[in-house]
Amino acid sequence: MLVIPVKEGESIERALKKYKKKFERTGVMRELRDRQKYTKPSMERREQKLKAIYKQQLRQEEE
Template sequence: MIIIPIKEGENIERALKKFKRKFEKTGIIKELRQRQFFTKPSIKRRDEMKKAVYVLKLQEAEE
């Protein structure tokens, strides 16, 4: 459970902004979207390899 301490007189919009930021950092929504469909381990591995190649190309282009 996410707890956001609110100081007296603090704006409610600021507290909501803090809550949204903490909620995003937990990654709950991202995990729920991933769990909607089953992906085979071989496909996960393939996607990880594609991402690694992409990052490597970016790093080489940067140098």
């Protein structure tokens, strides 16, 4: 459970913004999305490898 301390006179919009930021940092939504579909470990490694190759190519093009 997330607890957001709200100071007296602080607007609700600001408190909501703090809540959303804190909630996003917990990674709950990311974990839920990951659990909705199963990917084999070999496919996860392959995707990570392809991303790394892509990033490396971008860096080389920059230089």
